[in-house]
Amino acid sequence: MTVTPRRYLAQSGEGFTIEALSLFIHLLKLKKMKRYYFRIYQGxxxxxxxxxxxxxxxxxxxxxxxxxxYWGINRLDLLRVR
Incomplete structure (x- = not known):
């Protein structure tokens, strides 16, 4: 199910408040984020x-x-992105 501002607000029972809209924008940003895995070498x-x-x-x-x-990083290698 696609989350839209209107559907989110209807489900949450809230009006169009600044808090609700900022939460929706935050949810959209999280959806676009990817998880980056690195091999880190320290010290x-x-x-x-x-x-x-x-x-x-x-x-x-x-x-x-x-x-x-992290501190003292000598090398940081990207392993994969999900």
Missing amino acids: SDFEDGDTVWTDANSEQEARSNIESD
Whole structure:
């Protein structure tokens, strides 16, 4: 079922409020987001990395999210996008 502003507001029983419209816009943004999986290498461990993921709208945004969440990153390899 496709979510539209009118259908969402009808189901929620709310009027056209700023909060309801901003929630709908947030839901639309989440629908467009993809999950990016990376292999992250930190510190002096150059051979054995960890797999991490983040939700983002672009690869650049995903890399930025990972770089802000982890410190001492030596290398960040994109594994897959879903």
